[in-house]
Amino acid sequence: MTETGELLRNLLMTAWLLPLAGFVVEIFFGFGLFSKNPRHSKGAAWCAVGCIGTGFVCSLIALLVWVNKTGGHDTYEADKGVEKGWMSVIADHNHGLHPHGDGEHAEHSEHEDGDKDHAAGGEQGHEAEGDTDSHDDKDAHAKPHNEEASIEGGEWQLASVTAEESEEHSETEDSRSAAEFPTAFSGRLYTLGEFGSLIVSLDYYIDSLTIVMFAMVTLIATCIHLFAIGYMSDELTDDYVDHFAHTSDGKHVHRPGRFYRFFAFLSLFCFSMLGLVLAGNIFQVFVFWELVGICSFLLIGFYTERKSASDAANKAFIMNRVGDFGFLIGLMVLWTYFGTFNFADINDEGQVTGGLFSMISRSTEGEDLGNVRVDEDGAVLITSPEGEVLQDADGNNRTIPYALLVVAGLGVFGGCIGKSAQFPLQTWLPDAMEGPTPVSALVHSATMVAAGVYLTGRFYPMFTAEVLLTIAYIGGITLFVAATIAIVATDIKKVLAYSTISQLGYMMLGLGVFGWAAGLLHLITHAFFKSLMFLCSGSVIHGCHHEQEMPKMGGLLKKMPITAICMLIGVLAIAGCPLFLGLHFSGYHSKDAIVASALAFSEKNPGHFLLFALPLITAGITSFYMFRLWFMTFWGKPRDQHVYDHAHESPWIMCVPLLILAPFAWLCAYGGDQGDLYVMLTKDAPAHIENGVTAVGDGVVLPEIQEMYNQHEAAGLWALTSAGIGFVLAFALYGMNLVNLDEMKKNLGAAHGFLANKWHFDDLYDGLFMRPAHKVAAFCAWVDRTIFDTTLHFLARLMVIIAQWDRIFDEKVVDGFVNLIASATGDFGERLRVFQTGRVRQYVMFIVVGVVILFAVVFSTFPG
Amino acid sequence: MATLNAYLLVGAVLFVCGVICMATKRNGIGVLMGVELVLNGANVNFVAFSKFTSLGLDGQVFSLFIIVLAAAEAAVALAIALNFYNNHLTIDVDRGNKLKG
Structure with a gap:
């Protein structure tokens, strides 16, 4: 399974990064690299198609590998307990790996020799090994949960597989948390920065949702790239006439074609969207969330000369900012209380060692089945993957107030409202149709707007019943x-x-x-x-x-x-x-x-x-x-x-x-x-959806x-x-x-x-936000013009007057003094000129007279 | 036996003659001669003091320096005189008033 994890990661990363490479090539070289007549060249388009097409092939291989691996194990796991089945899979695939743990290392190398035998021996062998390995796991569980260690260890991770047929589960509390992530790989690609305990990094999180999304996005994107080659072909010209945009003298806008730029933006979009899907932490999701936002902005406003298009681009961008504000609040709450952005840390053994999804645990039985576990004050307990409550430095239980967990969920969902054009932020999407039709197909219907739904699904374990309602x-x-x-x-x-x-x-x-x-x-x-x-x-x-x-x-x-x-x-x-x-x-x-x-x-x-x-x-x-x-x-x-x-x-x-x-x-x-x-x-459905959620108080029952x-x-x-x-x-x-x-x-x-009139939503927002904003703006402008400007003008005039006085002082007093010294020196020199006759004989006379005078003075002063 | 005053008198006469020569001669060579007289007037004084006072050999050594210096000065001055002649076709020092302020 480890090889599988590495293979999947490499495949998906290729699919993810190729469009970025394509973008760089297209935006810098697409114009002119491929032909002598650059505005007529389809080179950039084929480059984009090649990148995303290769990405699709990679995603397809990943999908096949995934189906092959997960599908194959289901058959013989069905008759075993979840823990054993899961462990046996780990044992089956784990031996190629070098575990970083100290105690486990020896045990694993012992098993290594026997591995081939087990493989040949079939189920019996797996089961036996599964037992031994589960001892190791208990050792690992006994160790204090250490987030940093798990991050270091989690360079890339292992999947665990579980049967999803509920009837056959006989789950213990221990295995429950393991079943939380039945099949997933996660790990760190690159650490962007560490600020104290805050680690901002590029992670990956691969489960079946990721794989399906990759295959779907790359397939659709490839088709749309191909379609766009035909649809955008009228941009292949040096003189594109835009019939929907007019210059100030009423003529149509003429501009050079922007064929290559369109495909560069499409490539950048694909990169962003795939990055969003691959992201292993919520902060990374946010980064790529914004990236798809900017791609959407660029593509809606592709016909930038049309006022309607640039307005629509602004509208889409601003409406999304409203939702993203909620997203940011959610991120802050999550960071404050959970101290991590990661979805799930999974170590080499395929165990969940941390991450957001395992920090909220849910009751598996009793009256509050499926609800988050709370302490006696009603605060939600933050737990380790084993279901134990985590302690802070003072030895108190770590908790998050229930209301703030709701706020975090609503905040993240707020971002999804913006991105997925949900009520009340839905008005941007119809306007976004100003973009070229392939953009509407790719960005504003199939993939980007679905990112909100994807995130809601991805973040599901963190949502409480109120948020879901x-x-x-x-x-x-x-x-x-x-x-x-x-x-x-x-x-x-x-x-x-x-x-x-x-x-x-x-x-x-x-x-x-x-x-x-x-x-x-x-x-x-x-x-x-x-x-x-x-x-x-x-x-x-x-x-x-x-x-x-x-x-x-x-x-x-x-x-x-x-x-x-x-x-x-x-x-x-x-x-x-x-x-x-x-x-x-x-x-x-x-x-x-x-x-x-x-x-x-x-x-x-x-x-x-x-x-x-x-x-x-x-x-x-x-x-x-x-x-x-x-x-x-x-x-x-x-x-x-x-x-x-x-x-x-x-x-x-x-x-x-x-x-x-x-x-x-x-x-x-x-x-x-x-x-x-x-x-x-x-x-990969979140574990608690299987048995539903019973109502607490007046809450809703989830089936x-x-x-x-x-x-x-x-x-x-x-x-x-x-x-x-x-x-x-x-x-x-x-x-x-x-x-x-x-x-x-x-x-x-x-x-x-x-x-x-679209239920008058635009009018409503116009009346609610735009006009008040204009009123406020007009008032601000008035304040600006009357009060601030007057004050400034008064100050300016005061400064001018002071400056004039200063000038007089400068000219008369300072300059006068300096000039006086200069002219006095000059006058003195003028007088001395008389003695500088240039005649040697005269000089001799001066010397003689001078010596005589000197003698006279010396002798008269010191007669003795 | 001549007294110190006699020597000093000779030195003073030589000095005054030299100064008058410098102040009156318009010929550059004449001026140079005046300079020599002034220097030698001083030399006579040095030698006289070395003989009649406790100055000793120092006075005589000093006068030797002055003789050497006078020779060097004469060489430089004659070179100036030649150049001056080349430029002005005369050695009348009053014609050389370029240093007039």
């Missing part, structure tokens, strides 16, 4: 609000943008109601079908010569069949359509899982019925607006003959990515909760995983009915034109206006 409600509000707005949006990209927000809301809701795997499954499936749909919309926009308004499209099915079919697959996937002999569309599985989680949750907590009703209704709305989009764009008769006549299918380089993504969008969640993807994700499984049938039926109604409505309204839409719009004017 907040997450669920935020997600619920978001998904409903955004879906309703999408109904009336007419810009094809805006519809998809609101759909993205809505789907992100689904994921958050899923996570919030304890459907951990459901939320993350939806993250993966959504990434595939949403990137597919965005690329299709990009293809439509490209084919229609940058026409984005759906009311001007229609009937494009004949003109661009590949795009239309791929889009249909995406639409069926997002609508959650079950089809074709069990080969259900991916959205059916993931949305079903979320709705099932919500149903199980709302049955346990009848007061939170909305959390089931909202996603159910929205499933119908989703289906409605997505089919509306498809019918308006591809079905029926052309509404604008001009657009229709000039429309054409996109070139192959744009169609191939669609054809690659379409099968993934359809089938990536194949098998649903029995399928490979879901099982792989659940392998156990089995209860969610039991709801799948019912939930699937409900969601399908809802989606079916949505489809029928959409078909009736937009497919068959049964109703006059303009008439309807007029009758429902108020509602339509409300939705078309």
Whole structure:
């Protein structure tokens, strides 16, 4: 297993760092290195594709290695206790390693000889060795928990594998903490700095979520890079005319093409996103969080000459700062009370030796099952991985006030709200559609905005029930609000943008109601079908010569069949359509899982019925607006003959990515909760989600995983009915034109206006923040102009007067004195000139007279 | 036997003659001669004091120095005179008033 860990780390680091190398090459040399006519060169694009493509290959190998290793062990572990199974795996793979510990070293080298025998001897041998090793582990447990030692030892780590079938577990308290991280590698790549006990470092943390995210991000990014080569090809010119940007004299902006720069930014984005996923501590996540933020800013504002684009870039950046402020507060709380940023330190033996996730332990039985352990004052105990309470220097138990743990969770989730465009910070995402369509596909639908969901999932062990409830409600509000707005949006990209927000809301809701795997499954499936749909919309926009308004499209099915079919697959996937002999569309599985989680949750907590009703209704709305989009764009008769006549299918380089993504969008969640993807994700689910969480006081009950499984049938039926109604409505309204839409719009004017104005969120923020800010700014400007400026002017004038006086003093007194000395000296010299005749004889006379006078004086003075 | 005063008188006469010669001659060579007279006036005084007082040989050694110095000075002065002549075609010292302030 150690070799596996090293292999995985190297593979993922290659995939992570290659785009950075690509970025450096593209931004510094992309312009002009590859061709004599640099603005026409596609070199930078192929460089970017090569980097991310290689990254995908690495990620794919990592995925295969992972599946091979973890899958292989499950089979024979099932009949053993978790501890033994886990240990045997360690023993199996640990001997190539040189343990740094003192006591263990001898023991391990003894085993080394016998290792081959064990391998041949099969299970019996493993079991025996597992026993011996578990003694070692107890020794290790007995040692005082030392964070620094674990960091040094954790240069790279070992995985532990556990069977996830709950029925077969007979867990002791000891093995519980080990099961907290069933399969994970973590370690330190580079220490950036140490400030006292604060260590800022680059770590890695590899578990199945990391691996799946890597494969997903690199695959989608590769497709989108390819697509962008076609989509951005009009930038391959020395004189790009931007029809949407005007100079002050009303002409279109002319500028050189920026093809290479686009790909450099894309590469930088890939690097940042992969770094975020690979990060082994929350601070590193924050760093890469900001990096993807700046990439998003650069890419939204790619057409920087358009005011709308630069405004949208600013808006996205500023809105994210609001969320990041919460993130920072969360980081401060975490650092203050836990003293570490690491997710989990795992030593060479695969044991968790520290890190945030193990410092909060949860009850495994009793009335407070699944809740965090608290002391008699209600403060949360900070524990070692073995479940023992850590002591501070004075010998008191280390604790964190419960409220502050909630604050930390809410703070980190605040960052996720900003990044994942959740209510109330959702308004930036639709505006972000000002960026080129590949950017919308990669950054603002498939990967970056999913980073918030990813972090919520990654940070799950730290969230208390209150935080989860907040997450669920935020997600619920978001998904409903955004879906309703999408109904009336007419810009094809805006519809998809609101759909993205809505789907992100689904994921958050899923996570919030304890459907951990459901939320993350939806993250993966959504990434595939949403990137597919965005690329299709990009293809439509490209084919229609940058026409984005759906009311001007229609009937494009004949003109661009590949795009239309791929889009249909995406639409069926997002609508959650079950089809074709069990080969259900991916959205059916993931949305079903979320709705099932919500149903199980709302049955346990009848007061939170909305959390089931909202996603159910929205499933119908989703289906409605997505089919509306498809019918308006591809079905029926052309509404604008001009657009229709000039429309054409996109070139192959744009169609191939669609054809690659379409099968993934359809089938990536194949098998649903029995399928490979879901099982792989659940392998690393936080331990406490399995048995649910019982209510404390008035709190909520979180359902156990089995209860969610039991709801799948019912939930699937409900969601399908809802989606079916949505489809029928959409078909009736937009497919068959049964109703006059303009008439309807007029009758429902108020509602339509409300939705078309995006629930007046922009107006609300305008009124709440912008106008008051302007008022305050105007007041400040007034204060500045009247009070500060007057004071300054008065002081300035005073200084001028003083300076004038000073000048007079200088000129008359100081200069006068100096001049006086000078002129006196000059006058004296002028007088002495008379004696300097230049005649030798005269000088002799002077000497004689002088000597005579000297004698006379001397003799008269000293007569004696 | 001549007295010290007689020697001093001769020295004083030589000195005054030299000074008058320096002050009156416009010829550079004449001035030089005046200088020699002044120096030798002083020499007579040194030698006289060395004979009549406890000054001893010091006075005579001093006068020897002065003779040597006078020779050196004469050599330099004659070189100046030659150069002066080359430039002015005369050795009238009144023509050389370049040092006028």
